Amino acid sequence: xxxxxxxxxxxxxxxxxxxxxxxxxxxxxxxxxxxxxxxxxxxxxxxxxxxxxxxxxxxxxxxxxxxxxxxxxxxxxxxxxxxxxxxxxxxxxxxxxxxxxxxxxxxxxxxxxxxxxxxxxxxxxxxxxxxxxxxxxxxxxxxxxxxxxxxxxxxxxxxxxxxxxxxxxxxxxxxxxxxxxxxxxxxxxxxxxxxxxxx
Amino acid sequence: xxxxxxxxxxxxxxxxxxxxxxxxxxxxxxxxxxxxxxxxxxxxxxxxxxxxxxxxxxxxxxxxxxxxxxx
Numbered sequence: 001x002x003x004x005x006x007x008x009x010x011x012x013x014x015x016x017x018x019x020x021x022x023x024x025x026x027x028x029x030x031x032x033x034x035x036x037x038x039x040x041x042x043x044x045x046x047x048x049x050x051x052x053x054x055x056x057x058x059x060x061x062x063x064x065x066x067x068x069x070x071x072x073x074x075x076x077x078x079x080x081x082x083x084x085x086x087x088x089x090x091x092x093x094x095x096x097x098x099x100x101x102x103x104x105x106x107x108x109x110x111x112x113x114x115x116x117x118x119x120x121x122x123x124x125x126x127x128x129x130x131x132x133x134x135x136x137x138x139x140x141x142x143x144x145x146x147x148x149x150x151x152x153x154x155x156x157x158x159x160x161x162x163x164x165x166x167x168x169x170x171x172x173x174x175x176x177x178x179x180x181x182x183x184x185x186x187x188x189x190x191x192x193x194x195x196x197x198x199x
Numbered sequence: 200x201x202x203x204x205x206x207x208x209x210x211x212x213x214x215x216x217x218x219x220x221x222x223x224x225x226x227x228x229x230x231x232x233x234x235x236x237x238x239x240x241x242x243x244x245x246x247x248x249x250x251x252x253x254x255x256x257x258x259x260x261x262x263x264x265x266x267x268x269x270x
Contacts, residue, residue, distance in 0.1 A: 032255045039256075131254055149216060150251050156218060171209035174216075178247045185250070 004029075008074035012063065023063075027056055030075060034082045037151040040135060040143075041086040042093075051089060055082040079152040134184040142177035145170055206230055211237070215244055 004025065006014070014022030034055055039048035059078050062068050068077075135143060144163065148154045149170075156174070160167040206227055213219050214227045231238050 036255050128254060131250065150248070151255070156213065156216070168209055171212045175208055175212050175244070178244050181250075182243055182247045185247075
């Protein structure tokens with residue numbers, strides 16, 4: 001059994017030495033960040049799942065072909081693959097819009113089956129959907145930095161380089177993204193409270 | 200009274216995302232303790248950051264199973 005104490009580089013080395021469990025731990029470790037980053041770009045959870053799968057397959061093919069040489073920086077490398085796939089998909093499909101709900105989700109993604117109490121699931125889902133929608137409402141430059149820093153875990157320096165701005169601009173955009181999100185959540189909460197407890 | 204350095208709002212963002220040196224982090228922590236408005240701003244930013252973590256989700260397991268089967 002492989003423990004979670006091994007770092008990414010050690011897990012890649014383990015996989016290259018014939019232990020497939022090494023890559024399975026990498027999937028477990030990074031799949032949530034990859035899924036969420038892609039989901040925020042393509043705005044459709046099923047497409048995000050497909051692209052996450054494609055990300056891991058692409059990574060595997062590169063490793064299997066002996067072309068992985070990222071000096072132990074597995075996470076930024078695989079996040080770049082995910083980001084590129086998501087952006088490619090987004091660009092390709094811009095001409096073929098799907099039906100998107102008010103909260104930004106695809107209309108076909110609303111069906112879900114679960115054994116947890118309906119109210120709890122609904123409340124959690126509502127909060128998440130609102131937050132997703134608020135992120136989509138952010139100015140593009142703020143949303144971009146937020147996804148890259150928070151979900152893809154890129155450093156502000158890397159973000160500045162890949163978006164062609166100064167590090168201070170990247171930091172400022174992140175700050176405004178967080179401030180704007182907070183304002184939107186507070187405004188939403190107040191509107192909700194006034195509906196439930198009208199004055 | 201301890202001397203505290205002045206920090207920009209961007210420094211606070213770097214601190215929030217663990218991108219400061221140990222020394223800088225200590226100084227910012229001190230500044231947050233001594234400055235009420237900085238403390239409030241940090242708390243607000245941190246609360247929003249924590250909220251963003253709630254969006255981290257895995258999707259369904261079927262596509263992951265499929266990725267694993269390729270290993």
